[in-house]
Amino acid sequence: MDEEPTGLSRRQLLGAGAAAAIRTVLGGTVPSAAGAQGAAGDTAEELVLVNGRIHTMDGKNTVARTVSIRNGRFAAVDGNAPARRPGTLVIDLRGRTVVPGIIDNHNHIVLMGNRPGFHLPLENAASIADVQEAVAARAKAVPRNAWITTIGGFHRNQFFSPDASPRLPTLAELDAAAPDNPVYISESFMGPSTTNRPGKAFFERQTPPIVVGQDGSIAAGPQTTGRATLALRQTLLTPEERKRGARDAMAYGLSLGVTTHLDQGAFQSTNTPSDGAAHEDNYTMHRPFLALHDEGKLPARLRINFLHQDTTPDLPTLSERLKHTFKFFGDDMVRTGGIGEFLAGFGPSDPLAAAARLVARAGWRAEVHSLSATDFQQEIDAFEAAHAEYPITDLRWVVAHVPFITEPWLARLKAMGGGVSLTGWRYLAGTPEQNGPPFRTILTNGIAVGMSSDGMQIAPMNPWLHMYYATTGLNARQRLINGGQQITRQEVLKLYTVSNGWFLREEHQIGSIEPGKLADLAVLSDDYFTVPDEKLKKIRSVLTVVGGRIVHDARADGR
Numbered sequence: 001m002d003e004e005p006t007g008l009s010r011r012q013l014l015g016a017g018a019a020a021a022i023r024t025v026l027g028g029t030v031p032s033a034a035g036a037q038g039a040a041g042d043t044a045e046e047l048v049l050v051n052g053r054i055h056t057m058d059g060k061n062t063v064a065r066t067v068s069i070r071n072g073r074f075a076a077v078d079g080n081a082p083a084r085r086p087g088t089l090v091i092d093l094r095g096r097t098v099v100p101g102i103i104d105n106h107n108h109i110v111l112m113g114n115r116p117g118f119h120l121p122l123e124n125a126a127s128i129a130d131v132q133e134a135v136a137a138r139a140k141a142v143p144r145n146a147w148i149t150t151i152g153g154f155h156r157n158q159f160f161s162p163d164a165s166p167r168l169p170t171l172a173e174l175d176a177a178a179p180d181n182p183v184y185i186s187e188s189f190m191g192p193s194t195t196n197r198p199g200k201a202f203f204e205r206q207t208p209p210i211v212v213g214q215d216g217s218i219a220a221g222p223q224t225t226g227r228a229t230l231a232l233r234q235t236l237l238t239p240e241e242r243k244r245g246a247r248d249a250m251a252y253g254l255s256l257g258v259t260t261h262l263d264q265g266a267f268q269s270t271n272t273p274s275d276g277a278a279h280e281d282n283y284t285m286h287r288p289f290l291a292l293h294d295e296g297k298l299p300a301r302l303r304i305n306f307l308h309q310d311t312t313p314d315l316p317t318l319s320e321r322l323k324h325t326f327k328f329f330g331d332d333m334v335r336t337g338g339i340g341e342f343l344a345g346f347g348p349s350d351p352l353a354a355a356a357r358l359v360a361r362a363g364w365r366a367e368v369h370s371l372s373a374t375d376f377q378q379e380i381d382a383f384e385a386a387h388a389e390y391p392i393t394d395l396r397w398v399v400a401h402v403p404f405i406t407e408p409w410l411a412r413l414k415a416m417g418g419g420v421s422l423t424g425w426r427y428l429a430g431t432p433e434q435n436g437p438p439f440r441t442i443l444t445n446g447i448a449v450g451m452s453s454d455g456m457q458i459a460p461m462n463p464w465l466h467m468y469y470a471t472t473g474l475n476a477r478q479r480l481i482n483g484g485q486q487i488t489r490q491e492v493l494k495l496y497t498v499s500n501g502w503f504l505r506e507e508h509q510i511g512s513i514e515p516g517k518l519a520d521l522a523v524l525s526d527d528y529f530t531v532p533d534e535k536l537k538k539i540r541s542v543l544t545v546v547g548g549r550i551v552h553d554a555r556a557d558g559r
């Protein structure tokens with residue numbers, strides 16, 4: 001929060017008396033999970049935010065000045081600031097804009113947390129110089145000689161102006177930024193990739209050597225990028241490293257104001273070079289997040305979908321999952337969510353229809369994704385066939401992304417109680433032909449709808465990039481590709497907050513700033529509602545609160 005962030009000096013904060021909360025503010029430590037969950041008896045503390053423009057996203061779009069938080073939930077919204085007493089931490093927001101904690105209803109945070117090396121999100125870099133600056137800053141923050149890696153989540157389109165031809169950074173450019181740390185930057189699922197001199201040396205030591213160009217380039221494909229990613233996974237990943245990665249991934253989300261992630265799984269890893277950025281072991285990859293939760297160190301909420309891609313009619317893995325896993329099980333920090341973003345793979349026996357029937361019979365949530373102009377039709381057909389036998393009206397089944405969905409199909413999905421999850425992933429590499437989703441058409445239809453990133457392989461996690469795309473229709477090269485389908489800032493913020501409660505089956509307790517709801521919010525660096533379009537991309541959270549605890553504080557980082 002700039003120079004004098006809160007109106008309270010550090011000394012005054014110390015005098016406020018809330019020892020635990022203050023330690024959190026100053027030390028940047030993550031609070032206990034019990035506190036984050038508001039467990040009874042954990043805290044008599046109260047966090048009060050005053051003098052804000054607090055967009056509650058309640059049914060009346062109330063903008064409040066004050067909010068108080070007790071026991072992990074919002075206690076009072078608006079009205080006079082309560083009298084200060086011991087155990088109360090008061091933060092003067094000085095007119096800052098506050099929004100409910102962002103809920104990302106479809107992403108791959110678990111993949112991001114299991115990346116080898118110190119992951120560096122490059123989704124916000126707008127030039128090669130930005131990449132160099134980010135790499136250099138990361139090099140300062142990690143151990144000497146530690147790997148700095150970016151595997152997915154960005155596109156070279158971001159780095160160049162519309163008239164230049166885009167490329168990845170070169171070996172020389174990466175060496176200039178980080179001469180001592182090996183660097184590996186890999187686009188999308190399977191490259192192309194690039195590395196610096198220490199990285200090149202590592203890849204050329206593999207048997208047989210992985211081919212790296214003089215300029216650091218590593219070609220797309222299994223024998224090059226696939227082998228490079230696999231070598232890093234096999235060399236670097238330990239349970240402790242995965243836990244560190246999981247914390248880093250969630251901390252990055254919190255710096256953007258994302259307080260809840262609905263994870264959509266991974267392609268099942270094979271431990272061969274054909275594994276790309278989106279492959280992991282679906283049966284073990286949640287462990288680092290669950291371990292953090294056990295230790296009381298999970299700083300943001302995680303909801304888990306299980307991804308299945310059986311190709312035979314007996315659906316072996318899906319059947320076992322439905323028999324042996326509790327649905328909607330967990331607590332306010334971690335909870336299982338459903339089956340998705342695949343219910344089945346592809347095969348001659350139409351496994352999708354059989355899988356949908358099985359999931360409906362078991363009473364689980366289901367989510368599939370649509371990328372083409374026809375796939376949603378087969379999916380909605382399969383949903384309808386399952387629905388005829390085992391009604392899914394109350395199960396909240398979802399089709400995600402839907403770039404080309406049409407009104408009649410929306411109506412059929414809506415009639416079954418289904419919903420659609422929208423995303424701005426076309427921002428990175430979309431064109432006027434490869435565009436969508438039709439935001440305006442879908443909002444007009446009135447079907448249940450929410451917003452997500454689909455990060456972290458083919459799309460960024462940063463919700464402000466997705467909000468930019470939804471409201472402007474412009475891609476990363478500032479080309480208008482989704483004209484006529486733009487929605488307003490208020491509308492897309494609603495999709496990313498209160499509307500997303502429905503996708504978790506938790507609309508009663510998450511998504512808006514109202515008394516009794518889980519106290520998740522973000523204090524923003526800029527006024528989301530008034531900044532120019534291009535500045536939307538730069539919005540960050542300066543203070544993020546999850547369950548009443550401060551879990552991200554840009555002030556503690558000296559910013």
Ligand SMILES: [Zn+2]
Nearest residue numbers: 106264341454
């Ligand atoms: Zn996805």
